[in-house]
Amino acid sequence: MRLIKNSVQAEELVKRSEQDILQKIQDFFVFEIDKNVIGCVALHDMRPELPAAEMACLYVSNGHENQGVGRKLMRYVEDRAREMGMKQLFALSTRAFNYFQQKGGYVEGAAEMLPVERREKYALSGRNSKVLYKAL
């Protein structure tokens, strides 16, 4: 929560309570350097509605940007999703859609592609994020 605080304030990342994170703690992965957490990412399973997952909460701390950590975190969850038998990965983003397209190989999709529950949450968020996806 400390790591993503500034990014949430800047509305780059969705606000998450401690409870939100704890409920899905098994979905979160962190990147450490010398035991300091400098990056994170989450992988949310969309089964059984879709054989897909959502990559979320990708963040790399300011001092460690542009060193490939974001790409490593993206690749890590992508490999995991593939191992889990997922056919697609989604990413919803307001600010980083260029990054996901250019560095992650995602393409623009539409909210209609999301499972119903996620689509409702998306509509309620009011964030006007772009929906991106990648076939695995």
Ligand SMILES: CC(C)(COP(=O)(O)OP(=O)(O)OC[C@H]1O[C@@H](n2cnc3c(N)ncnc32)[C@H](O)[C@@H]1OP(=O)(O)O)[C@@H](O)C(=O)NCCC(=O)NCCS
């Ligand atoms: C976006 C973010 C995860 C990138 O992490 P990173 O570790 O710096 O990324 P990498 O080192 O893997 O990649 C750096 C490259 O991406 C480019 N890049 C960074 N942010 C970008 C953006 N928003 N749009 C397009 N390109 C971007 C850099 O210019 C650099 O390009 P180069 O390799 O051609 O020089 C990080 O900047 C971040 O945490 N941002 C704030 C949170 C956020 O917006 N998260 C996504 C929410 S969905």
